[in-house]
Amino acid sequence: MPTPRERVTIIDVAREAGVAISSASTALNGQPGVSESTRDRVRSVASALGYVPSARGRALSAKRAYSVGLVVERDFDILESDPFFGAFIGGIEEYIAPRGYVLALQITQDSTLTVDRHLALARSRRVDGVFLNEIKADDARVAELAELGFPAVGINPAVGDFPFPAVRQSGTEAIHELVRTLAELDHRRIAHVSGPPHYVHSLERISAWREAMEAVGLQAEDTVNGGFTSDGGRRAADVLMTGERRPTAVFCANDLSAIGFMNRAIELGFRVPEDVSVAGFDGINFGEHVRPTLSTVRTAPRHLGREAARLLLSAIDGDEAADSTIAPARLVLRDSVARLR
Amino acid sequence: MPTPRERVTIIDVAREAGVAISSASTALNGQPGVSESTRDRVRSVASALGYVPSARGRALSAKRAYSVGLVVERDFDILESDPFFGAFIGGIEEYIAPRGYVLALQITQDSTLTVDRHLALARSRRVDGVFLNEIKADDARVAELAELGFPAVGINPAVGDFPFPAVRQSGTEAIHELVRTLAELDHRRIAHVSGPPHYVHSLERISAWREAMEAVGLQAEDTVNGGFTSDGGRRAADVLMTGERRPTAVFCANDLSAIGFMNRAIELGFRVPEDVSVAGFDGINFGEHVRPTLSTVRTAPRHLGREAARLLLSAIDGDEAADSTIAPARLVLRDSVARLR
DNA sequence: GACCCGAACCGAAACGTTTCTGTTCTTTCG
DNA sequence: CGAAAGAACAGAAACGTTTCGGTTCGGGTC
Incomplete structure (x- = not known):
């Protein structure tokens, strides 16, 4: 040494x-x-x-840490295949690095820890602001940070009063388009493999699917929690494909669960898309590498990260920045979706 | 607000x-x-x-930032599907979080920037130590940081004199086993789709493959640079599968390029594994989700991250910790490898 | 009873900046 | 020629800790 x-x-x-x-x-x-x-x-x-x-001397004097915090709540082992994560961070970096800021990243395993970490980062002033991602219904972080008056920015928070600036990308339109497309391809039983229902974005996708189904005159009945994981998607396939009311098409709340669903359905002897059409959500690269290639709703995590960083830094500077809405997610049709035969 | x-x-x-x-x-x-x-x-x-x-006051007084730096050099768009990234960070977090340390993460696009970022983190004392990952032959970071006397830890550096503690996981044994297995399955033309040759780990995999080929009495001739990306793997398939000396088996330097290779080979009309066996390296989860499922050499990035963090923190404390060697990577045979017919 | 010692506590320096308030000196203008 | 103004610079406080050296005080020892 x-x-x-x-x-x-x-x-x-x-x-x-x-x-x-x-x-x-x-x-x-x-x-x-x-x-x-x-x-x-x-x-x-x-x-x-x-x-x-010295960054230390400067931080003390300037009352600025010149860093922002991101806490990702993810199982260590699942983290590896997480789609959102990498690109979102890339977007953050893209914005903050030229401005002399650094990203403080933490990973947690359970949700009480997640709240604690956010508050610890904030109270110790280790960072100047935090990202609020994967917001839950009645998320404890939000109230606490608001009470502290600590700068934060929400990523796709629920509509309604949210005490921080927010960046949003809607997936609703694309989900409607997906369901409409499936209906036009003669599908009538379109099931949904959802995310964990305590997440705001899970709920939004569920209700978008519901509304879309009603809009084309179909009944939105079958939904199974796929937990946003490939294993969850596999379990959902077991439930749905061997159940009474077997769907002919499935919309999964993310690509990971869609891939799991698809693979398990194939293992069970079904053909995709001949017997069942499958679509995911997110638009991860791997969707192009599975066979059949995965239809999906492509979001823009990198763009989302960049915008979130922009809002956060201006909140830190005390500027009142307007919420940012980026272009809606787009439907991407690939081989996993086809006409019912 | x-x-x-x-x-x-x-x-x-x-x-x-x-x-x-x-x-x-x-x-x-x-x-x-x-x-x-x-x-x-x-x-x-x-x-x-x-x-x-206040973390700021404490940092100044204690001459400790209580944070460690990781700079990942990756294209923003590729980052998303990067395998190593997530799990490695998970391992780091697992070790440092309970000890009050925070990870400062930076992403860069090109290699001169990478060096600059490391040095900026070090010189400004924004962090107390850095991880040296994906080390290149004659890596500029190493000499500069050593000159600064700044704590660092190397992840799989080249053998030989390395001025910092290092954590290593060997893939050589598993590569030997893979080649031996392929040879026993009657394969004679086993090509290699390598990583960019300026990386130490690319070179190590190349020479492990070479030695393994010689050990079973085969000629190690055909190697194409797959750039560690799926597109690179696809291009390698174009080159190798339409060339004169078409291989019957291919060892790719990472899973991403293996998946690209496999898919492109299938597009070109070949069957995997009937016409060509394919194996990757890393052991990413997605290898189980492609069809045929991907044979690979499974590494332990999370474990690597944890050990690297342990060494780094003890280097920061001024302790003289011995290098850490974790259990070698293991060969995982799945459907993409079969006997030549 | 003088002395010493250790426990408990205090004041101040140190960490390395930035910034506020002065001070000096030159210049300019009436 | 004297006064005011402004440029250039200096000194010190402030940011919030930790730590080092000192002081006080009570109790034990001879």
């Missing part, structure tokens, strides 16, 4: 340049109040000494 | 409890030098006031 060297601080720079610390700071930060000649001198001394400001 | 409230600091706690700041600190941190009665009093005052120590 190498041994750490002495850090060079702004004090060293000031001493070496023969100015006061305050002048060195002023010069380096490009603020007025110092002559061009001294500014140049300070700058060259700083770079000669290899001076890099 | 809610308005922030006044923060309660240790000064408030001390005043309210009628002790000096230093005593309050001592009491709260459970250190000796304060009577049990005052300790209790300070503690109850602190909790009554809702005191939470």
Whole structure:
């Protein structure tokens, strides 16, 4: 192990340049109040000494951590195949990195921990703001953070009064289009494999499916919780495909469960899409790599992340930014959906 | 937007409890030098006031940021389907979270930026240590960070002198076993779809394949760079399957490229595994969801992350920890590999 | 009874910035 | 020529902790 060297601080720079610390700071930060000649001198001394400001000192002084927090509640093992995660973070990074912010990422396994982590990040002022993702009905984080007056931004929160700025992408239109398309392909029994019902986005997809079914004059009856996992999708296939009222088409609340459903249905001896059409939601890349390729509703997690980061940073700056609504998710038809025969 | 409230600091706690700041600190941190009665009093005052120590103040004073850095160099769009990423981070979290550390995650698009980010994190002391992942031959980060004397830990660095502690999982044995298995299944032309050759782990897989081929008396000739992406795997299929010396089995350097290869081969009219056997590397969950299910070499990214975090934190504490070697990756045979016919 | 020792506690420095308030000196204008 | 104004810089406080060195006080030892 190498041994750490002495850090060079702004004090060293000031001493070496023969100015006061305050002048060195002023010069380096490009603020007025110092002559061009001294500014140049300070700058060259700083770079000669290899001076890099301490994030710690700056954070304390500026009352800013220059970082934002994201807590993902996911089983460690499921995390690997999680679709939303990577692209969403990519979008966040894209926005915050050029602005000198860093993402503090935490993973938790259960939901009480999730709340605790958010509050710990906020109260200790480790971060300047947090993302509220995968919001639940009656989410404890929301009230607590609002009470703290801590900057936050919601990703697809329920409509209604939400105390923070929010970024939304609607999937409703695409779900309607999917159901309409299936109906036009002669499907009558269209089941839904839902996500865990405590999530706001699960509920929204369920009710979008319900409304869409009614809109084409079909009965929305069969829904099974697929838990957003491929195993859940497999179990749903067991239930639905061996049950009395076997569906001819299935809309799954995410791609993972759709892939699970599809594979299990095939194992059970059904052909996709000849015997049963399957569609997912999210638009993960892997949907193109399974066979048949997966029809889906493609969302834009990266864009969502970028917008969420934009809103969060402006909330941190105390700006009143309007909610952001990005273009609705789009239906992507692939081989897993076909006319009923 | 809610308005922030006044923060309660240790000064408030001390005043309210009628002790000096230093005593309050001592009491709260459970250190000796304060009577049990005052300790209790300070503690109850602190909790009554809702005191939470400021991470910023503590960081400055303790010369510790209590965070570690991970920079992932990945295209924003590829990130989504990245296998290693999620599980590795899960492993890191698992170790650092209970110890009060937070992960600072950055994503970059190109490799000069990657180096810059590492150095910026280190020099500004935003983090206390960094993970060196996906190390390249002659990786610029290594020398620079070593020069700084900054704590770091290498994930599967090249053997030889590496200035930091390292955690390793070997895939060599499993690659040997794979090639041996393929040879026993009568395959003679076993090609390799490699990763980008500037990565240490690409090179290691290439030479493991080479050695394994020689060990069973076969010629290691055909290798195509699949770039660790599914598109790269598809292009490799185009090259190999339509070329003169068509292989009967292919070992791909990761599962993503293996899936791409497999799908493209099928598109080209070949049957897997009847016409060509395919195996990947990594052991991502999706390998079980494609058809035929993918044979692979299963690594343990979560375990790797956990061990890397352990080494990094002990390096930060100045402890001299021995390198960590976790159990070798294991061959997992699934439907994509079969006897040549 | 003088002395010492340790427990309990306090004050202040230190961590490395930024920023506010002064101070000095030059310049300009009446 | 004197006063006012402004530019350039300096000093110190503030951010919120931890820790080091000191002080006080009570009790035990000889």
